[in-house]
Amino acid sequence: MAIKTYLQAISDGLREEMRRDQRVFLIGEDIGVYGGAFKVTQGFQQEFGEDRVIDSPLSETAITGACTGAALMGMRPVCEMQFSDFVSCAFDQLVTVAAKQHYRVGTPVPIVVRLPSGGGFSGGPFHSQNPEGFFAHCPGLKIACPATPADAKGLILSAIRDPNPVLYFEHKHLYRRIKGEVPDGDTAVEFGKARVHQEGSDLSIITYGAMVYTAEEAAKAAAEQDGTSVEIIDLRTITPWDREAVLASVAKTSKVIVLHEDTHTSGFGAEIAATIAEEAFETLDAPVMRITAPDTPVPFSPPLEKAYLPQPGDVLAGIERLAAY
Amino acid sequence: MAVAREATPVESAEDVKQADLDSEDLLQIYRNMLITRGIEERGHILYRQGKIPGSFYTGRGNEGASVGVATAMQAMDVGTPIQRDMGVHVTRGTEPWRIFAQYMGRSDGLAAGKDGNVHMADIRLGLIAMVSHLPALMPVAVGAALAFQIRREPRVAVAWSGDGAMARGDAHEAMNLAGVRKLPVVFIVDNNQYAYSTPNRLEFACDHLADRAAAYGFEGVVVDGCDVLTVYREAHAAIEKARAGGGPTLLELVTLRMEGHAVHDDAFYVPREMLEHWKEKDPIERHRRWLKESGVLGEAVDDEITVEVKKLLNEAMKRAEESPLPDAADLDTGVYADPEELDTPHHR
Numbered sequence: 001m002a003i004k005t006y007l008q009a010i011s012d013g014l015r016e017e018m019r020r021d022q023r024v025f026l027i028g029e030d031i032g033v034y035g036g037a038f039k040v041t042q043g044f045q046q047e048f049g050e051d052r053v054i055d056s057p058l059s060e061t062a063i064t065g066a067c068t069g070a071a072l073m074g075m076r077p078v079c080e081m082q083f084s085d086f087v088s089c090a091f092d093q094l095v096t097v098a099a100k101q102h103y104r105v106g107t108p109v110p111i112v113v114r115l116p117s118g119g120g121f122s123g124g125p126f127h128s129q130n131p132e133g134f135f136a137h138c139p140g141l142k143i144a145c146p147a148t149p150a151d152a153k154g155l156i157l158s159a160i161r162d163p164n165p166v167l168y169f170e171h172k173h174l175y176r177r178i179k180g181e182v183p184d185g186d187t188a189v190e191f192g193k194a195r196v197h198q199e200g201s202d203l204s205i206i207t208y209g210a211m212v213y214t215a216e217e218a219a220k221a222a223a224e225q226d227g228t229s230v231e232i233i234d235l236r237t238i239t240p241w242d243r244e245a246v247l248a249s250v251a252k253t254s255k256v257i258v259l260h261e262d263t264h265t266s267g268f269g270a271e272i273a274a275t276i277a278e279e280a281f282e283t284l285d286a287p288v289m290r291i292t293a294p295d296t297p298v299p300f301s302p303p304l305e306k307a308y309l310p311q312p313g314d315v316l317a318g319i320e321r322l323a324a325y
Numbered sequence: 326m327a328v329a330r331e332a333t334p335v336e337s338a339e340d341v342k343q344a345d346l347d348s349e350d351l352l353q354i355y356r357n358m359l360i361t362r363g364i365e366e367r368g369h370i371l372y373r374q375g376k377i378p379g380s381f382y383t384g385r386g387n388e389g390a391s392v393g394v395a396t397a398m399q400a401m402d403v404g405t406p407i408q409r410d411m412g413v414h415v416t417r418g419t420e421p422w423r424i425f426a427q428y429m430g431r432s433d434g435l436a437a438g439k440d441g442n443v444h445m446a447d448i449r450l451g452l453i454a455m456v457s458h459l460p461a462l463m464p465v466a467v468g469a470a471l472a473f474q475i476r477r478e479p480r481v482a483v484a485w486s487g488d489g490a491m492a493r494g495d496a497h498e499a500m501n502l503a504g505v506r507k508l509p510v511v512f513i514v515d516n517n518q519y520a521y522s523t524p525n526r527l528e529f530a531c532d533h534l535a536d537r538a539a540a541y542g543f544e545g546v547v548v549d550g551c552d553v554l555t556v557y558r559e560a561h562a563a564i565e566k567a568r569a570g571g572g573p574t575l576l577e578l579v580t581l582r583m584e585g586h587a588v589h590d591d592a593f594y595v596p597r598e599m600l601e602h603w604k605e606k607d608p609i610e611r612h613r614r615w616l617k618e619s620g621v622l623g624e625a626v627d628d629e630i631t632v633e634v635k636k637l638l639n640e641a642m643k644r645a646e647e648s649p650l651p652d653a654a655d656l657d658t659g660v661y662a663d664p665e666e667l668d669t670p671h672h673r
Contacts, residue, residue, distance in 0.1 A: 025475060051475045057505055062464045062498035069468020069482070072453060073403070075475070077468070092495070096458045097465060104440040105454040108662035139660045163662035 004182045007175040009149035010114075011040050012182070013156035014078065018048055020186075021076060024160060027054040027063055028080030028114075037082050038116055038175055060089035067111040068098050068165075076160055077111050084115035084169060085129045098165040099140030108163040112156070118171040118210055118261055119309055124300040130209070130262040130293075135167050136238050136271070142166045142191060143239040147212040149180040151236055154189025161188065171210040178213070194242035196249075200231035203322055204249040206272055207259040208235040211310060215259055218315035225316075228323050238268050246272060247280050254285035255322045259310060264292040286325035291318050329535035329545035329577065335554035338619060344558040348621050352630070354396055354553055355616060358388040358609045359634045361412040364421055367638055368428050372588055376646070377428045379441050384409030386551070386583035387515055389608025392416050393556030394483060394513055394578075397564050403451040403469050404483035405462035407490075408443045409515050409582070417450040421638055425645030438651035439659065459490035463499035463512070470503065470510035470567075481567045482510045483560075489520020491534050500575065504541035507572035511563045512538075514575065515550070517582035522594045538575035550578030551606040554615070580608075 004012065018024045025048075026041060032055040035042030045053040056063050060081060067077035081087045087094070090113070098109045119128030135141050142164050146152040152170065159166040197212055198219065205215040212234045219230035233249050235241050250256050256276060258269040273288040291310050299305050335344060341351070365383040372381040384391065391412030398404060398417075406413035414424065419435070427434030427445045435445035436454070446452035453469070455462055466484030473480040486496055491514055503510050514534050518525050531537065538545030548559050556578055563574035581603035585592040616622035 027471075054471075054506075057498075057501055059498040059502055061495050062467065062502040065461065065464020065495065065499065066468030066471050066502065069453070069465035069470070070472040070475075071468070072448065072465070073469045073472035075472045092458055092461055093464065096456050097461050100456070101454065102662045103659045104436050104444065105446060105448070106437075106659060106666075107448050107454075108666045110662075110667060142661075161664070163664050163667045 001181050001183055003179050004149045005176050006149045006152050006170070006178045007038065007040060009153040009182050010156055010170055011042075013153040014041065015044065015047070016186075017157055017160050018044075018052065021160075023074060023076040024078060025052040025054065025070070025075060026078050026080070027056050027066065029056055029058055029082050031055060031080050036080060038172065041080070060086050061093055064090035064093035064113065065097065067113070068093065068101070068109050071109050071111045072107060078114060078160060079111070080114045082116070083127045084117035084131055085126045087113065087115055087131055091134070094135065094141065094165060094167070095138045099138050102164070103140060109165050110163045112159045112166045112168055115167060115169045116172045117169045118173050119298050119305060120173040122300055122302055122305060123298070125297040128298040130169070130260070132167070132169055132238060133262050133267045136268050140165070141239060142237065143169065144191065144237045145169045145171075145209040146236060147174070147197070147209055147234050149178060149182045150187070151189050151195070153182050154187050155191070155236065157186065157188040158191055162191070169209065173210050189236065191237045192240035192242055193236065194245035195234045195236055197232035197234045198230070200229040200253065202229045202253060203255040203257065203319060204231045204233060204253045205257045205259055205315070206233045206235065206246050206249070208238060209261065211259045211261050214310055214312050214315055217312035218319060221312065221316050222319045228319060230319060241272070243275060243279070246276065250276055250280045251283045254283055255325070256284070257289045257291055257315065257318050257322065259291045259315060261293055261309060264290065264295050267292050286322050289318050289322055291315055327532035327536055328539045329533045329547050332546050332548040332555055332559050334549060334552055335558055340558070341554060344554060344561060346554070346557065350396070351616060351621050352626070354392055354557070355612055355622065356630055356634065357392045357396070357412060357416045358553065358612065359630065360421060360637065361388045361392060361415045362609060363634055363638045364411060364415070364424055367642055368425070369588060371425070371428060371642070378430050380587040380589060381428070382408045382442055382587045383584050384411050386580045386603065386608070387517060388412050389553035389612065390515055390550035390556055390578040390580055393553040394560040397557050397560035398481070398483060400451070402481045402483065402564065403453065403466070405453045405455060405466045405485055406446070407455050407459055407485045407487060407515065409487070409517060410485060411443065414446070414452065417452055419447055419450060420641070422641035422644040425642050426648040429645060430650065431645060431648035432651050433645070433648035460484070460486035460493060460496050460499070463495050464502070467499045467503045467508060467510055470508035471506065473509055474506065479568050480509065481564050483513060483564070484510055485513045485515060487520060488514060488516040488518065488525055488534060489523060489528055492528050500537070500541045500573070503573045504543055507570070509567040509570070510573050511560065511567055512573060512575040514577045515580070516577050517580045519582050519592070519595060521586040521590070533577055535575050535577035541573070543573045543575065545575040545577065547577045547579060550580035551603070551608040551611060553608055553612050
């Protein structure tokens with residue numbers, strides 16, 4: 001067990017899996033000589049060579065399509081979108097080709113797409129987005145959104161070993177800010193199993209990714225303020241997502257906030273809220289509340305971006321409203 | 326300004342010898358072209374009989390192009406044929422009865438009813454199933470070539486596109502990546518001069534699509550797609566060059582789409598005289614004539630092959646009609662793969 005940053009944990013997971021499995025290779029823009037825009041793959045080309053750590057042209061379609069082709073030939077490709085925003089350029093390769101190949105003709109496509117996502121640094125409309133909702137709507141893809149260093153490593157290992165196309169969203173704001181214990185060795189984390197980030201009894205917050213920490217800060221403030229006990233469920237993966245864990249928490253607390261950094265309309269929170277309404281209506285003591293980014297592009301200037309991203313204060317206000325309901 | 330090389334036609338027996346084909350190969354090419362056209366003609370009948378749901382696409386006029394390229398591929402090679410390339414499936418060994426079952430949405434179709442028409446492929450025969458969004462499989466073929474290069478395997482990927490699909494970005498990104506890494510891939514453009522109703526002059530402004538290859542750092546060749554032997558010779562040379570580490574080639578195979586985009590389309594926008602002109606160039610008739618003139622095919626053998634193909638296809642149609650329709654309970658199976666499915670020779 002060692003204390004690692006979220007970024008080191010991703011790096012460790014990739015490195016260990018590349019050492020263990022010769023079929024794993026990396027491809028992306030500036031990931032080799034430069035070590036990646038965020039340095040996740042720093043030193044990889046020296047260790048694994050130019051054949052297994054490939055600096056590609058600026059071509060998200062070619063990168064993603066090439067991963068599918070290599071996967072069909074028995075490789076285990078992992079590609080990097082330099083920023084998750086650029087996955088829009090690979091949409092067809094993921095949604096049209098990779099996601100549907102197994103259903104159509106029975107050939108598995110074991111690829112991983114790494115997607116540095118999320119805002120908080122004035123990245124503006126094209127370097128800050130959380131596009132997981134687009135892909136959660138597409139059958140055939142799997143989606144991981146780790147929040148802790150242990151999960152960052154455990155889920156990248158599972159993603160590479162999964163026989164399906166996996167989108168692995170790594171939140172940029174967590175890269176160097178979040179440190180935590182990461183178990184040594186082969187510690188794959190199963191997809192579809194949520195984690196109770198903190199136990200509570202008055203209210204549940206269902207969330208994932210960086211918003212786990214926003215929820216934590218708000219919950220701490222609520223506890224200090226009036227002793228409100230908040231349970232935080234970290235989904236870890238949204239395709240598949242752990243309905244049982246969510247419904248169990250709702251049954252326990254009867255009040256629920258669904259929180260994400262993605263925009264509001266048709267965000268993944270809508271799916272969670274609808275499922276709670278369908279499956280747990282009788283156990284609810286208040287309407288399901290969604291706290292999300294508004295339906296706007298991600299703005300650039302700090303005051304605008306701060307207003308865009310759900311803040312601990314917004315979540316605390318939500319907790320107060322629901323607690324009083 | 327045209328920069329691509331224009332392939333000279335294969336004419337003499339000496340040319341054929343250089344193309345590395347013996348009599349049996351030449352007859353097998355003939356047989357495969359007949360089976361290809363026969364499958365599509367019978368498919369059209371099944372469609373009119375209401376036995377094929379959805380739409381129906383044929384590749385009439387492209388039999389020489391598709392069979393010629395596939396004949397030049399080795400068993401270990403892989404490819405991503407598109408909707409006019411039935412000859413690739415036939416040449417690689419896809420059983421005709423399964424193709425009819427595919428057309429009719431039956432359980433024994435290559436997509437078991439989950440997808441239809443030419444959206445099929447048998448990965449065990451080295452073929453990867455196309456999608457409608459052409460040429461989305463071009464980058465996929467490039468990825469297969471990348472795997473071969475990483476593993477130092479002497480295998481080649483063949484990527485297909487059409488004249489219309491070459492206007493899309495996937496084509497550019499795929500060829501650029503392949504050129505940069507000198508990958509063992511051969512790009513084929515089935516240029517049948519019409520993308521649905523849109524003629525070449527509204528799809529591209531260069532003289533030949535093969536001219537573009539120079540911009541990616543490899544050779545482009547314009548080939549008469551109605552001449553199966555020339556197609557074979559050029560494909561063979563390009564594939565073996567790629568196998569030897571010489572990088573990609575772009576082959577533009579020029580034909581005319583002799584029927585509509587799909588069977589609902591009467592192709593009124595294709596000038597009659599153009600169709601008449603290209604009918605004279607029919608790839609099957611041309612090869613038959615060449616075989617006869619060269620003494621490879623006598624009347625008796627021709628009759629024998631014709632009867633044999635007819636029997637094969639009639640039996641195939643019958644067997645396909647006996648294949649059950651899929652069970653509605655299978656609707657949600659197969660959306661995700663299970664881990665044990667990776668434990669195949671293919672995925673190793």
